[in-house]
Amino acid sequence: MKILHYINFVIIILLLAGICVAEEVVVSGSLKQVQTNCLEIEKIVDERENLKNMEVVLAVDNLEYNWGEDEKNMCYMVNHKSVQEIGSEIAKLKMYIADDDVANFRVSIQVIKLHCHDYLHFMGANMHNVL
Amino acid sequence: MLTIIIRSIIIYVIVLLVFRIMGKRQIGQMQPFELVLTLIIADLATIPMAEVSVPVLHGIVPLLTLVVIHFMLALFSRLSQTISKVVSGKPVILINPKGIDYEAMKKLNLSTDDIFAALRECGYFSISQVQYAIMETNGKISVMPKADSAPVTNSDLKIDAQESFIPIMLVSDGKIMKENCTLAGMSDENISSLLKEHHCSKLKEVILLCVDEMGEGYLQVKGKEGKTFQTKRLVNK
Numbered sequence: 252m253k254i255l256h257y258i259n260f261v262i263i264i265l266l267l268a269g270i271c272v273a274e275e276v277v278v279s280g281s282l283k284q285v286q287t288n289c290l291e292i293e294k295i296v297d298e299r300e301n302l303k304n305m306e307v308v309l310a311v312d313n314l315e316y317n318w319g320e321d322e323k324n325m326c327y328m329v330n331h332k333s334v335q336e337i338g339s340e341i342a343k344l345k346m347y348i349a350d351d352d353v354a355n356f357r358v359s360i361q362v363i364k365l366h367c368h369d370y371l372h373f374m375g376a377n378m379h380n381v382l
Numbered sequence: 383m384l385t386i387i388i389r390s391i392i393i394y395v396i397v398l399l400v401f402r403i404m405g406k407r408q409i410g411q412m413q414p415f416e417l418v419l420t421l422i423i424a425d426l427a428t429i430p431m432a433e434v435s436v437p438v439l440h441g442i443v444p445l446l447t448l449v450v451i452h453f454m455l456a457l458f459s460r461l462s463q464t465i466s467k468v469v470s471g472k473p474v475i476l477i478n479p480k481g482i483d484y485e486a487m488k489k490l491n492l493s494t495d496d497i498f499a500a501l502r503e504c505g506y507f508s509i510s511q512v513q514y515a516i517m518e519t520n521g522k523i524s525v526m527p528k529a530d531s532a533p534v535t536n537s538d539l540k541i542d543a544q545e546s547f548i549p550i551m552l553v554s555d556g557k558i559m560k561e562n563c564t565l566a567g568m569s570d571e572n573i574s575s576l577l578k579e580h581h582c583s584k585l586k587e588v589i590l591l592c593v594d595e596m597g598e599g600y601l602q603v604k605g606k607e608g609k610t611f612q613t614k615r616l617v618n619k
Contacts, residue, residue, distance in 0.1 A: 259403055260453050263446050270443055331435040 271376075274328045278374055281321035282367040285337065288314040289364050292344075293357070302348045302356055311344050329370075337366055385434055393431050396442055397423065400449050413470045413520055419452060470519040477515035490517055501525060549600065553591035566593060576613060577601075 292310045299307065318341055325334060340359045347356040373380065400423060412420070423445060430441035459466040474486050476497060487497065497515065500523035506512055511531035516524045527533075536543040550566045551559055552573055563573065573591070582588060582603050593599040593613060602608035 256403075260450060263450055267443065267446055267450070270439060327437055328439055329437065330440065331437075 270328075274374070277321075277324050277327075278329060279371060281318075281325055282371050284317055284321065285314065286364055286367045288317060289360050289367075293360055296353065296356065296360075300353070302351050302353060308348060311341070311348065314344075315341050329374075333370060333373075334366075337363055340366070386432070389434075389438055390431050392438055393427050393441055396445060397427050400445050403449055404452055415455075415469060416452075419448060423448060473519060474517045475514060476517050476523065477509065477512050479513060482509070486517075492517075497523070506531070547595035549592040549594040549598075551590070551592045553585065553588045555590075556586040556588055558585070568593075580609070580611065 288310070292307065292314065295306050295310055296302065318337060322334065322338065340363045343359050344356060347353075347359065404419075426441055426444050426448075430436045430438045455465075455469055459469050474490060476483055476486055476490070476492070482494065482497065487494070498509075501507070501509065501512060501515065504523070504525040506525055506527060511527050512525055513528045514526040516526075518524055550562050552563055552566060552568060553559065558570060558573060563569065574585075576599075577583070577585065577588065577591070580601055580603075582601070587604045589602045589604055590608070591599070591601050597613045599611050599613055600608060601611060
């Protein structure tokens with residue numbers, strides 16, 4: 252029985268370690284993917300200087316699809332309220348494309364990037380976050 | 383709502399497992415840090431239960447972390463007397479043959495009223511009846527009475543009393559306790575014949591059947607008075 256007791260604790264420790272690793276892989280992987288997508292969109296907008304073209308539409312669709320897939324996995328580990336702003340900003344991007352509102356489109360891209368950057372900083376196990 | 387119900391079930395099972403892993407102490411037997419741990423666990427469990435946006439893992443991870451910390455602390459306390467003293471403290475003598483130890487009483491932030499209340503709970507209404515009173519690490523006070531106030535025992539009266547044995551419950555509320563029957567070396571047939579001997583044909587009617595190692599038993603059947611009986615000595619396994 253004592254051996255079983257020790258095995259219980261080893262399993263719990265392994266489970267906790269597994270959750271930490273999974274969080275690091277899933278959450279940081281998803282947010283970095285969003286950041287990369289945003290940089291690509293920014294590059295396209297800089298080159299074309301308008302939003303009513305297929306490249307921008309496809310890039311935003313791609314961002315929306317990737318985020319939709321990643322968000323499902325992130326909900327296991329992240330408070331949904333902490334990341335829901337990214338989803339709403341992506342929705343705004345589509346609206347700005349329809350209005351060809353480049354200024355607000357750029358602002359939304361910056362907000363998404365900033366949000367990803369903030370959360371990546373916030374989830375890291377460093378002294379600032381721990382204390 | 384269904385989400386909340388499912389989450390509540392998950393958290394309930396996890397909390398149940400956590401308490402099973404942590405041991406079987408009752409609230410009154412807990413060390414102060416164990417009581418605090420129990421309160422924290424209760425508080426942690428409610429967060430993911432009610433808040434749907436918070437992942438269940440945000441409740442499970444701190445719960446499991448606390449279990450690990452508790453296990454480590456218990457392990458180190460067993461291995462080292464010093465750690466044990468730091469974590470649980472040590473028993474303090476409050477009353478000695480000279481009377482109340484005032485310094486110890488102040489150190490523990492107790493008043494004479496508290497000490498008297500504890501003595502009365504132990505059945506001693508006068509301090510003159512008490513030889514020693516010790517504050518245990520779980521906050522309870524143990525009392526050792528003076529020789530003239532101590533309860534009389536069989537050895538005081540030079541009575542050669544027989545050792546008593548724990549009765550083994552064989553049937554409870556119409557159900558045969560398989561594990562106990564194995565322990566007592568009794569089969570289902572033995573129990574049936576035992577019941578027949580006492581004019582009981584239906585197992586369902588039995589409220590309680592227990593037998594101790596010396597073969598002294600107690601049987602109560604629904605609608606009848608309980609009765610003691612003597613059977614053969616049990617072969618304990």
